[in-house]
Amino acid sequence: MLGRSLFRKEIRENTLKFLFGVLLLGALALIITTPAASGPYPQSFFSRQDNLPGMETNLDKSPETAQKTLFSHFWKQWNSKGLALAGILVSIILGAGVFAQEKAKGTLFFLASTPLSRRNIYDTKVAAGLVLLFACIIGTTLLLILFTSFYGISLPVLPFVIGAFSAFCGLAVIYQVTIIFSILTDDPLKAGAASAFLSSLLSIPGLFEGGQKYSLLLQMQSRNSTLEEPFSWFFFLLMAALFFALRHLGLWLCYREEI
Amino acid sequence: MRNVFIMDFAVATAGLTKKYSFKTVLKDITLQIPKGKVFALLGPNGSGKTTFLKLISGLTRPSAGEGFCLGLNIATQGEEIRRSACFVSEEPRFYDFLTVQELLRFCRDLYPRWNSRFLDEHFKIFNIPIGEKIKNLSHGTRKQLALLIALAPEPELLFLDEPAAGFDPIFRRRFLNTALEKTIGEGKTVVIASHQLHEIERVADQIVFLREGQVLEHTSLQKIKANMKQIKVVFQTEPPSSLFTMEGILDVNRRENTFYIKVNRNIEAVWQACSRLPRFAMELTNLSLEEIYFYLMDNKREGDENNARPQSF
Structure with missing residues (x-):
């Protein structure tokens, strides 16, 4: 069960961090969209390619291919550069202070001395952070779709939202990892740094042949649910399993550390 | 339980x-x-x-x-x-x-x-x-x-x-x-x-x-306040050392000829023993909680047989 008033407090306390995330990802959405202003897509896109030295000039320039290439371009820009990288930063910023900041300010004792159980406190804090993270990721993805529509490009909403959700699942795991470090230290900076380091380790499998599907970063880029490839549940199930395992670890640490 | x-x-x-x-x-x-x-x-x-x-x-x-x-x-x-x-x-x-x-x-x-x-x-x-x-x-x-x-x-x-x-x-x-x-x-x-x-x-x-x-x-x-008292006595001559080994005496402080004797039981007997000696003045006072606290913190040791146990109060 979640503590209603604690949930409201968490949302309010993290509003600035949420706004930072929206601004960061919103700015990225704008940066990704802005080149479209230079001319009608996808024609200008192909004309620039024609001018590149060594570029084949007999590319398939059919409207379907052009459309597909255009969507793919936006997909890679947004999912690889926007959500997967900037999203990690946002989830670490949201998670680093969850317990560490309360410990540093001495408010955790006040919270613990209320009738809320440690489970209540932990789950409520995680839920509030996830709501903000979700709103930030999905919201800015919709913002990207809105920005592109200003230039006459209609990106397919559903695949982009599914791709964003895929990134959110990976970010939720990183958020849990950050919270675990936040339980162990009373310095949000240390918790964030430790989480960033561990999150980078979770991407190491992607460096090896056949390990791509176990790489957190690569999976968050939604390669298995891109416009071209068939949708796969594997990543979602893996992230769900990791998330709940980390939640149990976090809760166990809360009791062990007597927060 | x-x-x-x-x-x-x-x-x-x-x-x-x-x-x-x-x-x-x-x-x-x-x-x-x-x-x-x-x-x-x-x-x-x-x-x-x-x-x-x-x-x-x-x-x-x-x-x-x-x-x-x-x-x-x-x-x-x-x-x-x-x-x-x-x-x-x-x-x-x-x-x-x-x-x-x-x-x-x-x-x-x-x-x-x-x-x-x-x-x-x-x-x-x-x-x-x-x-x-x-x-x-x-x-x-x-x-x-x-x-x-x-x-x-x-x-x-x-x-x-x-x-x-x-x-x-x-x-x-x-x-x-x-x-x-x-x-x-x-x-x-x-x-x-x-x-x-x-x-x-x-x-x-x-x-x-x-x-x-x-x-x-x-x-x-x-x-604790009823049972723990202090006898303040000013003797005319040096009192015998046996006086201070009487049962119930917890602590004795001396400032020149004035003796402050903390007692937690056998008060009547200690009082009588003091009153039999030549003295200028003698009074029985209650100890404040602060005095009791300092006495306990300074003197009481775990397993110290000479000190009073909880039940004695």
Whole structure:
């Protein structure tokens, strides 16, 4: 069960961090969209390619291919550069202070001395952070779709939202990892740094042949649910399993550390 | 512990021990806190007072032993305990970004009962600005706010950890009076951990003296003050040393010809023995709680056969 008033407090306390995330990802959405202003897509896109030295000039320039290439371009820009990288930063910023900041300010004792159980406190804090993270990721993805529509490009909403959700699942795991470090230290900076380091380790499998599907970063880029490839549940199930395992670890640490 | 026994007391513990890594902070604490009384925990810094409060309020788990607070197991029913037992810490810290009113709303949703009328009355008495942000409140106002927040859920049991440390006497008295009127006046229990011996002497019914995580003495204030006396006598000649080895004499201090003899039993016999010697003056005085505290902390050692045991008081 979640503590209603604690949930409201968490949302309010993290509003600035949420706004930072929206601004960061919103700015990225704008940066990704802005080149479209230079001319009608996808024609200008192909004309620039024609001018590149060594570029084949007999590319398939059919409207379907052009459309597909255009969507793919936006997909890679947004999912690889926007959500997967900037999203990690946002989830670490949201998670680093969850317990560490309360410990540093001495408010955790006040919270613990209320009738809320440690489970209540932990789950409520995680839920509030996830709501903000979700709103930030999905919201800015919709913002990207809105920005592109200003230039006459209609990106397919559903695949982009599914791709964003895929990134959110990976970010939720990183958020849990950050919270675990936040339980162990009373310095949000240390918790964030430790989480960033561990999150980078979770991407190491992607460096090896056949390990791509176990790489957190690569999976968050939604390669298995891109416009071209068939949708796969594997990543979602893996992230769900990791998330709940980390939640149990976090809760166990809360009791062990007597927060 | 038997269920009937547990329900008779606000708090009952048996062999309660708390260890942090390799350090034993509380060792084998067995005591009972009766309902409807003011119970004081006295002891120097690091004697385990706050740890004991945290244990019995279910905020931390015992390493060994067991305890029950309001009939609930302190190791497994912390949340249920804290619905009926509120805690005012030595340095209350709240969320600085909230206003007083927002903080009250935050707390109101956490408790099954909430007495808004009591709060309205006391906010006026304490002159707490309801619309002010917590970060702008003084230390004293925060502490008053913490007390009011702890009293608003009408707790059966109130834990006060150094409730008025660092405050002037007028504030201290007003603070404690508010806490006691609302609790003891309604038949509830208060457990205070404090160094403010004068205040404790004024309000406590029962006292536990703690040192290095162990109980030195558990007694009622009335009993310890009735049984522990001091004979102040100015002899005309040097008294025989056998006088000071009489049964019941705890301690003898000499300042020139004046002797201060602390006695906890056999008072009549010691008085008679002193009065048989040539003297200029002699009087029997009560010891203040402060004097008793210093005596116990300075002299009483675990397993010291020559010193009085708890039952002797």
